[in-house]
Amino acid sequence: MTTPGFSNTVVNSDIAIASPRFLASDNTSGICPEAMHYLLQANEQDDLAYGNDVWTERAASRFRTLFETNCEIFFVFNGTAANSLALASLCQSYHGVICHQLAHIETDECGGPEFFSNGSKLLPVDTPMGKLTPEGIARVVTRRNDIHYPRPKVVSITQATEVGTLYSLEELQAIREVADQHDLKIHMDGARFANACASLGVTPAEMTWKAGVDVLCFSGTKNGLAFGEAIVFFDHELARDFEYRCKQAGQLASKMRFVSAPWLGLLENDVWLANARHANAMAQRLVDGIRGIEGVNVMFPVQANSVFLEVPIAAQQYLRECGWTFYTFIGEGGVRFVCSWNTSETLIDALVADLRQALVQRDQQ
Numbered sequence: 245m246t247t248p249g250f251s252n253t254v255v256n257s258d259i260a261i262a263s264p265r266f267l268a269s270d271n272t273s274g275i276c277p278e279a280m281h282y283l284l285q286a287n288e289q290d291d292l293a294y295g296n297d298v299w300t301e302r303a304a305s306r307f308r309t310l311f312e313t314n315c316e317i318f319f320v321f322n323g324t325a326a327n328s329l330a331l332a333s334l335c336q337s338y339h340g341v342i343c344h345q346l347a348h349i350e351t352d353e354c355g356g357p358e359f360f361s362n363g364s365k366l367l368p369v370d371t372p373m374g375k376l377t378p379e380g381i382a383r384v385v386t387r388r389n390d391i392h393y394p395r396p397k398v399v400s401i402t403q404a405t406e407v408g409t410l411y412s413l414e415e416l417q418a419i420r421e422v423a424d425q426h427d428l429k430i431h432m433d434g435a436r437f438a439n440a441c442a443s444l445g446v447t448p449a450e451m452t453w454k455a456g457v458d459v460l461c462f463s464g465t466k467n468g469l470a471f472g473e474a475i476v477f478f479d480h481e482l483a484r485d486f487e488y489r490c491k492q493a494g495q496l497a498s499k500m501r502f503v504s505a506p507w508l509g510l511l512e513n514d515v516w517l518a519n520a521r522h523a524n525a526m527a528q529r530l531v532d533g534i535r536g537i538e539g540v541n542v543m544f545p546v547q548a549n550s551v552f553l554e555v556p557i558a559a560q561q562y563l564r565e566c567g568w569t570f571y572t573f574i575g576e577g578g579v580r581f582v583c584s585w586n587t588s589e590t591l592i593d594a595l596v597a598d599l600r601q602a603l604v605q606r607d608q609q
């Protein structure tokens with residue numbers, strides 16, 4: 245059996261079932277108990293459809309409390325839809341979206357943002373550490389101003405980035421300043437927003453609207469939900485008619501309560517933060533554990549829950565034979581491990597041991 249995204253990797257179902265060694269992505273984790281509790285609560289009795297239920301209102305109200313402002317919330321099934329529809333609401337088809345060349349919207353959404361915006365062109369920038377810089381943004385905005393080139397209208401940043409790095413509040417505010425100079429909106433891909441908040445020790449408000457972000461796509465999927473992303477608009481004008489955009493894109497769940505209610509499990513008692521802190525801590529455990537293993541190099545600072553490693557091909561094959569799953573097509577190559585809310589210390593320690601053994605095996609070949 246080969247698993248999509250794992251080219252030429254055969255995942256032995258016995259190993260997978262016996263001891264799931266899925267660290268390729270936080271998309272492989274299960275539903276956290278708090279979210280499951282609310283999923284079952286929402287199933288206790290019937291309720292209105294299409295977001296008119298009590299759970300969706302409760303969840304939206306919780307978000308307004310969490311973000312300390314009267315933001316507008318929309319729930320969709322996944323992150324590609326969230327990013328694509330949010331970007332489409334920020335610009336016209338003849339506009340451009342400035343993003344990092346490693347951005348998920350550029351590399352892993354199969355043209356969704358361009359499709360749902362009817363053609364807005366992504367304008368990728370190559371700057372260090374997977375992060376846009378004010379200079380890089382300004383270069384794109386000023387390089388062309390003739391009618392033949394799309395006018396940049398949006399800056400899209402990913403927090404935490406696709407390579408596991410973070411924008412500091414100062415970096416976010418500097419991006420806001422250059423966006424203001426050039427009449428640009430700011431979209432934040434918050435697939436790992438919780439991990440960033442946990443790592444920086446800042447509030448959701450400080451990392452979004454107080455830093456000038458116009459719309460956030462906050463992933464619940466990667467934080468302990470089965471599915472479900474919250475699109476958070478801090479500018480009501482930009483949210484105008486957005487529900488129609490969701491409906492037309494097939495993102496208006498008829499039984500919306502099963503998408504929204506589990507969010508209460510995350511938002512109550514700051515479970516979202518605890519889940520993220522744990523995932524980040526497991527990533528740190530991994531990077532601490534591999535220190536000193538000859539032949540394994542850490543490619544980017546581990547600032548959230550992703551770890552990118554340079555690992556020799558033979559050692560990669562050994563890890564796969566041990567049942568480990570990981571991606572090698574994200575970021576700038578290398579091997580990516582992503583820790584989740586439920587990643588155990590035992591699993592991390594087993595990976596460190598197998599990595600160590602993998603290099604011994606290689607040296608003996």
Ligand SMILES: Cc1ncc(COP(=O)(O)O)c(C=O)c1O
Nearest residue numbers: 322323324325348402406433435
């Ligand atoms: C940075 C980033 N953005 C967005 C997404 C959303 O993707 P999906 O459509 O798979 O939910 C992901 C997926 O893991 C991601 O890593």
Ligand SMILES: C[C@H](O)[C@H](N)C(=O)O
Nearest residue numbers: 268269270271352574
């Ligand atoms: C593979 C894909 O990029 C997915 N968003 C992930 O990060 O696992």
